[in-house]
Amino acid sequence: MAYKHLFFDLDHTLWDFESNAKQTLQELHVALELNTHGIDSFDAFYERYVYHNTRLWERYRKGFIKRDDLRWKRMWHTLLDFKTANEKLARSMDTFFLDRLPTRTLLFPHAIEILEYLRNKGYALHLITNGFETVQHSKLKYSGLTGFFEKVITSEGSNSLKPHKQIFEYALHKTGATVSESIMLGDDIEADIVGAKNAGIDQVYVNHKHITPPLQPTYTVYALKELENIF
Known part of the structure; x- marks a missing residue:
């Protein structure tokens, strides 16, 4: 398959959301003196935040x-x-x-290296992200990723959310890409892989956590460096 347009997810795929969020929440716990509100343990606070954040993101999607x-x-x-x-x-x-979260700069290993590799090979690189417009652009800026992507498609800008088909159709229209020359790269089985599959787009499952997926993506990698074996 002669791919020309590579559509990346950002959070949990390139940008290490979990590590960046945890650092920010640790800073928040101290700065806002949560211990004076009965929240002495950061670990307990973090565990409950992750639970509610995951649940509410699902409802938002x-x-x-x-x-x-x-x-x-x-x-x-x-x-x-x-x-x-x-x-x-x-x-x-x-x-x-x-x-503070968007100013964090932790990326997954080889993120910059693989983006340079793909750009040098002539691929058009884009983002499709469920994150908020301003927040996502700030993450790209502070982590040095802005210059790699020709188009950044956010749920806010497209008025849709992964895994809905509309955001992928919007991305194709925005970039002038066709289904056959496009591929989606992301870590989330439902949002990225199922979403792209339902839009007729091939997928790369970036499986950082070595999870056994409930379906077979077009490709699976366990580290960003392995993308060199596909492209």
């Missing part, structure tokens, strides 16, 4: 909640687990988190 509800209510529900019903604090936590 399915259209059950709005963006702003996702942002502050993941903090609100986390506080409630520690018997703290403080909406002002939850909103302050949201602001702190989204101000």
